Amino acid sequence: MATKTEICNFALSLIGNERNQLSDFTTDTGKIKDQCDLHYDQTLEELCRMHTWNCCKKRDQLVETVTLITDSNDVEYTYNATENGKAQFSNAADDKRIRYNSTTSAWEYGTYSSPTFTKVDDVSSTADIPPTTGWDTGITSLTLTYDFGWEKEYILPSDCLRPVFLTNTTESQRFLQPMIDWAVEVDRILANYSPVYLLYIKTPLPAEMDTLFLKAFYHLLASKLAIPIAGDEDMSGRILDKFNNFVIPEARRINAFEGKKSPTVDSEWLESTYTSPSNLGSSWPPFGSSTWVTAFPWS
Numbered sequence: 001m002a003t004k005t006e007i008c009n010f011a012l013s014l015i016g017n018e019r020n021q022l023s024d025f026t027t028d029t030g031k032i033k034d035q036c037d038l039h040y041d042q043t044l045e046e047l048c049r050m051h052t053w054n055c056c057k058k059r060d061q062l063v064e065t066v067t068l069i070t071d072s073n074d075v076e077y078t079y080n081a082t083e084n085g086k087a088q089f090s091n092a093a094d095d096k097r098i099r100y101n102s103t104t105s106a107w108e109y110g111t112y113s114s115p116t117f118t119k120v121d122d123v124s125s126t127a128d129i130p131p132t133t134g135w136d137t138g139i140t141s142l143t144l145t146y147d148f149g150w151e152k153e154y155i156l157p158s159d160c161l162r163p164v165f166l167t168n169t170t171e172s173q174r175f176l177q178p179m180i181d182w183a184v185e186v187d188r189i190l191a192n193y194s195p196v197y198l199l200y201i202k203t204p205l206p207a208e209m210d211t212l213f214l215k216a217f218y219h220l221l222a223s224k225l226a227i228p229i230a231g232d233e234d235m236s237g238r239i240l241d242k243f244n245n246f247v248i249p250e251a252r253r254i255n256a257f258e259g260k261k262s263p264t265v266d267s268e269w270l271e272s273t274y275t276s277p278s279n280l281g282s283s284w285p286p287f288g289s290s291t292w293v294t295a296f297p298w299s
Contacts, residue, residue, distance in 0.1 A: 001207040008036040014222035015230045039224040056201045062154035064128040068145040150190035162201040168193035212251035219243040
């Protein structure tokens with residue numbers, strides 16, 4: 001598998017810089033290294049968002065959060081970070097926090113002075129968000145406020161470049177896909193379900209890139225480097241044309257061949273037949289045990 005240094009050298013070779021190659025991406029200095037460093041991550045993220053690349057996929061359960069929490073003293077808290085698999089909240093001055101303690105399986109309220117959290121009160125609960133009642137010391141209750149239009153709010157994973165698919169179950173869906181409405185707003189996913197699971201696109205490490213994705217990446221990178229390093233705008237355009245017309249179409253085509261997925265049904269009518277009482281056992285085809293021919297012999 002290629003390294004970061006080799007990827008940059010592939011791109012430099014495309015713009016005729018065989019003599020000006022990097023020896024080590026981490027330790028090299030100079031104009032060429034600076035330009036490679038400037039464009040590498042940005043170009044990789046651009047490419048990742050262009051297609052649902054198999055080598056860039058990742059799955060995760062999302063962490064639920066709340067738009068705003070107000071305690072009984074009218075102190076407001078917003079999302080601060082994810083800790084122990086749950087959202088942590090802090091006030092504007094960051095001297096008060098509400099957090100989850102996985103050791104005691106309890107939500108805690110307390111004061112904070114970096115890096116020390118001092119617990120004032122706790123409520124035993126394994127819920128994904130802080131309980132609104134049960135507090136005795138310092139505060140007596142919490143009020144949870146969500147943005148209008150949606151019931152739940154989730155934090156996008158920090159390495160998520162593009163959400164692909166959201167579901168509210170970990171069970172395999174062979175014919176039916178749950179009708180899950182969701183939206184992305186800044187760094188949040190809004191939905192009406194809990195829990196939810198996300199398939200998304202992330203940036204791959206060099207060792208995770210397949211060969212055609214790698215080829216597309218260093219061609220796109222070369223189109224960015226041609227002007228600052230070679231001073232040739234025409235060359236940049238030629239490489240970009242090759243990328244758009246030949247390299248990335250082939251990479252997308254082969255990427256689509258990897259795996260087979262039956263068409264996903266998302267139909268209220270078919271969902272009703274899935275649970276219909278019928279003389280076929282439990283459902284009409286394609287969900288019942290009988291075939292279309294035995295179910296409908298006149299067809």
